[in-house]
Amino acid sequence: MTSPLETAERPQDMKRIVIEPLTRVEGHGKVTLLQGKNRNIRQARLHITEFRGFEKFIQGRPYWELPVLVQRLCGICPVSHHLAAAKATDMIVGAGELTPTATKIRRLMHLGQTVQSHALHFFHLCSPDLLFGFDDDVQHRNITGVIEDFPDIARQGVLLRKFGQEVIRVTAGKRIHGTGAIPGGVNKSLSLDEIRYLQDDIARNIGWAQGALELLKNIISEHYEHHMQFGTIQSNMMSMVRDDGAFELYHGGLRAKAVNGDTIFDHVDYVNYNDYIRESVKDWSYMKFPFITSLGEEEGWYRVGPLARINNCDYMRMPLAETERQEFMALGNGLPVQSTMAYHWARLIELLYCTEAIAELLCDPDLVRKELRIQGNLQGSGTGVVEAPRGTLFHHYEIDERGIVEKASLIVSTTNNNQAMNESIRRVANQYLDGNRLNEALLNHVEVAIRAYDPCLSCATHAMGKMPMELNLVDASGELVDRLEKRVTGRIMRTI
């Protein structure tokens, strides 16, 4: 199932084009393209060019710092890391089931997070491509262009995002990097004033989320074929679902579906995720490549995030979103929808769902109760999984008897989509770049495909220690003089 464009033979004979930095994505990355004879694209790769080392430097820290410490991985969706780590530490403190207040405050925080992240992505990062076209003048194809030409849409984007951030502030203490979730619960509930404050704008926000979805559907329907086939690949889908199969973002079992809609696994307790998912390493990327173990590396890669969640769930609990989900699923004629651009559509259905779910949750009397925290017997390890805006996020920690973290492993949403993003850019390269003299507009097509996934490249670069690396020494004439390779095992070899 992987594309032959992953690795070209005799790359030294080809012209190398680099798109760096990737724009309107979170973090730093680049795409390298190799063009051979007749300008045929022979190789396309997405690389992550930053390096963070979180798994390493949280070793030696006390477990109760984890929810606050690890969320610093990200400035866009820190709440997801905050909650995944908090869920792992719930297990560590032996909390079992949390109080209804704690669970609902965390759910509210997570919904606020998804609203702000999805609003940021659609309005700020992607609307320039969608509203103006992928090949619009680059000077105009940006958020400033949107503000000038569509001021109402830009304003709605800013205010919807602000609403999500306010939900986070009220539940976690700060809009970014708060402290609300603690091992075994939360550190605060809500006051009636806080609830009323959030309720003030809720109907307007639901309306705006509906409006954004309508806008996107209109854009897609204007050039339906183009959008539906753009960067489209065939992949498995993985996400969390509730016990009854409902759409779920905070807590549930794991479900994976194949391209033909068959279930690969279902309602898997995420604590056992290691039995179902493995990660492979490629010598040209800092980012790992996860795959479903039973299908193997070649066939087992999958997509996560809005597209996978909407494809995988049996229904959505919120009425407006459920109607939209049904319309969306009709696109696939009974099979999972595979269009890469459908990520945007699915994302906006989720945005609508979250605004509706926030409205419902704000009426829940448990939000003001004072039973905040549960504690039990200290355990040696804990696993926490949530559906982050960009997809399934795994945190696993092991601690010693003093409460100090000995081992941490994270699989972040964007890493889950690594192979899929690479496949999508190869498809776009084949569709649009092959045989052409490359220009900015064509290269933007590659970025459009990546942006559809809403990758967070900062989050995806948390690993340390096992990265393969290649060091080339080239003389003034461009001749390769020496090469050192660091293998996955840590062994360094001279390979010239």
Add this chain to the structure above:
Amino acid sequence: MSTEKTFKLDGRDIPFDDGDTVMDAALRAGEYIPHLCHDPDFPPHGSCRVCVVGVNGRHTASCTLQASEGMDVDNSSEDILEERRMLLQMLFVEGNHTCPACEKSGDCKLQAVAYHAGMLSPHFTHFFPKRSIDASHPEMMFYYNRCILCGLCVRVSKYEDKKSVFAISGRGIDSRLVFNSPSGKLGDTDFSPTDQAASVCPVGAILPKYLGYETPIGQRLYDFKPISVVGDETARDIAKDKLTNGGPDE
């Protein structure tokens, strides 16, 4: 006619008794002089120097300076404020103070004094020293990264708790807090969370285990009031109160 002895602090008359330091008299009169290693309940130490004031053209630590009649003390000139900021900046870069992830953030005197002094950046290059954590005690943690060697725990353990759990060892940049046990581990001393020394640390160096970020943002000591208003007594009371909360059952 009053026989009260006074000195001037920024132009205001401050009454004092014989034996008072400038710091004692100023705090009693409701004038805040920033301080970290000083606690009015314990003998002065004069190590952090953050309480520097100007007296007759000399800059000196007010916590160890005996008050005398007719003194003219400068507590707020730009010169003094700049010197305090520089001292604070040196304290920050000498340790590893990652406030955003520190449990003490919002309740920390070093952070609060830095805000009060208008310190906006560390200015100097960070030392990034390699320091560890002592997690050997069942109920308390010690974070070497955040210790500013104020010596408060040393004094309080000795004079109040009558235990001598702590000492400062080494010289200059190699100075560090040590624990009085054969293994050198805090867990092997007779230190207890009910000791006075357990709640005296002005920074996040000595903290109870398991509590973490239990106090929500907005309810922390210095979230809405500056340290000049909060005062030492409230800070001590809150720290003690935290120690009476429990962690997970072992």
